[in-house]
Amino acid sequence: MSDEGERLTELAKRRGFFLQSANAYGGVSGFYTYGPQGAALKDNVEDAWRDRYVTREGHMEISAPDVMPEAVFEASGHLDGFDDMIIECPECGESHRADHLVEDNTDIEEAESISTDEIADLIADHDLVCPTCGTELAGEPVDDFNLMFETNIGPGSSSPGYLRPETAQGIFVEFPQLAEYARNQLPFGVAQIGKAYRNEISPRKSLIRVREFTQAELEHFIDPETDEPPLERVEDVTVPLYSVAEQESEDGSVQERTIREAVDEGIIGDEWVAFYLGLSKAWYERIGVDMDRFRYRQHLPGELAHYAADCWDAESELGGDWVEITGFAYRGDYDLKKHESHSGEDYTVFKQYDEPVTVERPTVDPDMSVLGPEFGGAAGDIGAELESLVERDPDAFDGDTVTVVVDGEEYTVDIEATGYSVEEVTESGEHIRPHVVEPSFGVGRLVYTVLAHAHTTDEVDGEERSYLALPPEVAPTTVGVFPLMDKDGLGERAREVASDLRGAGLEVTYDDSGAIGRRYRRQDEVGTPFCVTVDYETQEDGTVTVRERDTTAQQRVAIDDLGETLTALRDGDLSFDEL
């Protein structure tokens, strides 16, 4: 683990951000418990996400089950293809993620996009060894390992279920009903914040690769023919882009472009994806991601998910590595089509035209009194195939005969017997299957990034100070309230102040132990942006000292104005200098 990772893990455990769970039983890799500080920070990040991607965009939010029946994941493709590459050590039996071994020990990046055979060759060519026991891994097979956690629904094993590997499927599977809630009006978005589970081969880097984690996903359903993103809202936003071309070029680098430039130059292929990259940049800044340690990286062709037409990851730099914190994908109609064909339900929406339109519609009406005697038992299937063919390829009916294939056998039917005609019909609308644009955020990775990027050291009163420069909106606690000393009524007054501030809806902690300087340091270390001290002057004039974390500057504020002032400071409606 990097120095940054070690420092963060130590702080996280000591001060209650996160810790490996079930430590009393030796712990189990890939599962973490968020402590009081971490749970509050995570909640605040989720609230900021909800505010940005649900409330302010006018989307819906749902909460689907974590366990879903097998059929859902047969349809989504996860049962067949949600695999990582595994290699097992012949000596100690430890399993490792084969592509990560290659990435960690060679100059190769994004090895996930390489085939299993090539990874096996690279392991042999580079003489890679088992990280646990040092045994040579050359010649060992590299296999696919499915990441789904399986369970049984109810007693017995007749009804297998799976823990969802992404929250998205809980949205896709309910699409027909969700479209009703949206009154069948495209575009509309459905969001979900919830747990996802992946049986990672080798969980690592604390919260970064775990087996149970929280995702915040938005599925934005659009009509690909007519719906355009409101690009004008973000077109002037400058974004750091690491495109495929730059990644493949020898001296390629991150390029700064406005969203408009990136679309016009064809760097970002899809305008909806461009919209979400532009919208998200300000949000990352809002929750405290350091923009000097941030980039958007385009997926390499071999890395693209089977369903994705264009995909970019938001990445943050952590301990010298670039880590994906969000995936932005254009998923087309892949998911809805799959659920439609597997379930037999209708996953389209009916799109009403402004005016009814009259169209020519080729149809057939097979004459079974001719087909029956001529083709016997195959006549029914031939009739059905003619009906399907006229929709797929009306030109096939241009000649005197039509040829159809049923069960691999060709049948030629006289055009008269097909009942082919072209009718004029008036239509009020059409059924369309929406396409999906998906920003998918990993909340744990965001929390980890925000903590790592917030960590700052400086010198105060000749001593080194370490603090978390968290934005007040996401800091676990907004205000620390202290009495200068717990005597002469200062303690009672400070407890009253703390209680009033809680009543005003602020996250408050009360601390009366130790020297005041130590209490400040304790709050600095967990990122509390403001501290309030009740002192002897308070008794005289009803004011308290308010101290800002980052500058350590202090101002006196009347107790009567305290709730309003601190709320305005937290919400960014007032700066400390303006006090």
Ligand code: GAP
């Ligand atoms: N629905 C699309 C989807 O799930 P993904 O790129 O596999 O896409 C989205 O995951 C986000 O979930 C990632 O950007 C990452 O932040 C987070 N994530 C994925 N696997 C994770 C893991 N094992 N541990 C922690 N976070 C993970």
